[in-house]
Amino acid sequence: MGFKLDQTLDKTTTEQTRKEGVDHWLKKEITILGSFFNSKKKEGYYSELAILIKAGLQLREALELLAGNQKKEKLKDFYTQMVMELDKGLGFSEVLKKRKEFTEYEYYSVEIGEESGNLSEVLQELATFFAQKNDQRRNLVNALTYPLIILCTAILVVVFMLRMVVPMFKDIFEQNGVELPAITQLVIAISNIIERYGVLLLLVIAILIVLRKSLVRMESFKRKWDYLILRVPYLGNFMRLVYMAQFTQAVSLLTISKVPMLNSVQMAKKMLRFHPIQDALETMEGRILKGVSLHQSLMGNHIFDHKMISLVKVAEETNQTEYIFRKLNEQYVIELQQKSKMLSTIMEPVIIVVIGFFVGVILVSMYLPMFRLSSVLGG
Known part of the structure; x- marks a missing residue:
């Protein structure tokens, strides 16, 4: 990514600001195709880990306890290997970064938690993140x-x-x-x-x-499929709202953590597995690098609606980027819930x-x- 968190995270941030930031962690979907450590397992993993650390256990002890509670050998080995890497002196975020089962969002979030001393709260919010993702998927399946x-x-x-x-x-x-x-x-x-x-x-x-x-893993097929879905009446707008909710949540979280906007866009682009928004964010990234303002970098792409562009312009003028993106996220989530029920x-x-x-x-x-x-x- 080309940046260090210790350069972007404000060491003088007050405890109140950190707690406020934790309340608005990203809550939507990250899809990991072909991973045995899916979002349902992650929900339990982060939740149990947060509880154990809050109870006073060290991270290594908590992971060791979780490993001992696993019935499947594959999961037990997975946790045990993380414990062994902690013993080698690696940080928890570095341990996650080495594994394909975890996304950039997860290990950078954990790194922010380690830097700010709020690891247990970060883990709890990651648990909430995946719990809400699972709820959304269940609601969609039921619908x-x-x-x-x-x-x-x-x-x-x-x-x-x-x-x-x-x-x-x-x-x-x-x-x-x-x-x-x-x-x-x-x-x-x-x-x-x-x-x-x-x-x-x-x-x-x-x-x-x-x-x-296998077809979904093919980049050319996945690109055509994503753009095709976007053109389907109702379903296309539904998918756009899903990824707009993710994007606004990501930016809200990362601005709280003092990550620069350009780096936030770069991280969001890697997190969101939907080609239309990835292309839109790539264009946005290029415009920001050229010195274009944030709201102007959103213009000219149908992925970003007029409401977002207008409110982002207000955010720039009032220096309330985190607040505006949080409110945008709340609006997208409400709209998404309504459309899920209507589907x-x-x-x-x-x-x-x-x-x-x-x-x-x-x-x-x-x-x-x-x-x-x-x-x-x-x-």
């Missing part, structure tokens, strides 16, 4: 579960009709030489495609599911209407020739 069940069931119904019902009508029409309307011919053509290539399609879907993590409410009727439309088209396309068939049989 999407029922609509996705409806969607999968409806797709199966449509596929069943195309694969089993439509061919039956098709045979009847062919046997009686009925002239088919265009819509019926289209539905029969789709049915033939499913009959011929259905197994292949299922195989491709299964392969994509198996390889999804399932919106998806359910939309899915029902769309699937109902397809089922209706299939039924109409099959019944239209029946009227001609009745006249043929009657003649």
